[in-house]
Amino acid sequence: MPTVVELDCLDFAALVRPGEMICWGQASAEPLALTSRLMAQRQRVGGFRAFIGISLSETPDPAYADSVRFSSFCGTGTNRRLASAGVLDIFPAHYSDLPGVLGEKVDVLMLQLAEHPQGGRFSLSCASDYVEDLAKSARIVIAEVNRQAPYTSAEIAIDDIDVIVRTDRRLLEMGRREPSELDLRIAANVAALIEDGATLQFGLGALSDRVADLLSDRRELGLHTGVLTDGAMRLIEGGAITNSRKPIDTGYSVAGTLLGSGRLLAFAHMNASIRLRPVGVTHAFGTLAALPALTAINSALEVDLFGQINTEAVGKDYVGAIGGAVDFLRGARASKGGLPIIALPSVAHVNGETKSRIVPRLSGAATIARADAAIIVTEHGAVDLRGLSLLERVGSLISIAAPQFRDELMASTRTR
Structure with a gap:
């Protein structure tokens, strides 16, 4: 069974080893409470790597490159700030190859989950994509269970979760551009x-x-x-x-x-x-x-x-x-x-x-x-x-x- 931890008590220095690669869900699936705290504690953790997908948040900030080596398959969304600053390393892989590539590299996986309205079951919520396979191979899985996250068909076994942090916050959304x-x-x-x-x-x-x-x-x-x-x-x-x-x-x-x-x-x-x-x-x-x-x-x-x-x-x-x-x-x-x-x-x-x-x-x-x-x-x-x-x-x-x-x-x- 996973350990339940209050967000204010979450100590990434005790969970992440220097040099390890951390990955988290992309876009609306980003566990923002976890990534924000990780970036705040990044220097205490020591140097580590982070693989990110499409980003809608302020997490990919070039200032964080003092302790974090960012990599991604894309320069989309707010990832562009990292690319412009020259601190984003690109994985040149077809999307179909990502689970295999990341399965050999990712040590720590951070997820945003939804709990079933009847309790006891969890869903990957906004994204299955490459994170579903990583939940089986990562050394440790840290989950933000967000009360506002949608429950979808992409369920995750509770035995695959090591740490749970409960939150209640609005999810990230993709901005809409009016068609020209x-x-x-x-x-x-x-x-x-x-x-x-x-x-x-x-x-x-x-x-x-x-x-x-x-x-x-x-x-x-x-x-x-x-x-x-x-x-x-x-x-x-x-x-x-x-x-x-x-x-x-x-x-x-x-x-x-x-x-x-x-x-x-x-x-x-x-x-x-x-x-x-x-x-x-x-x-x-x-x-x-x-x-x-x-x-x-x-x-x-x-x-x-x-x-x-x-x-x-x-x-x-x-x-x-x-x-x-x-x-x-x-x-x-x-x-x-x-x-x-x-x-x-x-x-x-x-x-x-x-x-x-x-x-x-x-x-x-x-x-x-x-x-x-x-x-x-x-x-x-x-x-x-x-x-x-x-x-x-x-x-x-x-x-x-x-x-x-x-x-x-x-x-x-x-x-x-």
């Missing part, structure tokens, strides 16, 4: 590709939520995704998502993490139609390939003329992630009727200058190889690169670039 007119045009081009019965995977951001809003008239959609967002919630509420055609988890919406508003978190509480599952389910190639018309909708920073895609960095600034994009794109390519979609604006505005996001050469990493060709969507249209030669891709991609850059892009191909 450009977002609406891109979303309309994406939505036009999606038919009744598709199984949906949504990436992060206002664009994905806007696509979801344009699918409210579809029927018998399914949901199998890494993150469950407000847009997907609205499709479930409206009856467009029924999961009736899925051969796996029929009738259930499957996700790894809740990432959205307080209304989304409340919607997920004791909701039997939602299953939060670990990465080994949400990102498994065999599972994804078996889903009908898997439609993976993700974003990117830039695409080169041969179909390589950068989702990670703009120059030296790490702002994105490898994440699950490759996992879902490959799954969608293998799915019968699947659509591997990458959606992005045709231009970016940087320091008052307008630049094309369809480029001769990537400015950052080639996260997605040209062999994993996708359907590329901008506000100017959509092109399917699957089955196209390199020369055919050049013409197709230039056709959906911003008009003012098309001649320049074509000229660049003559000098390569």
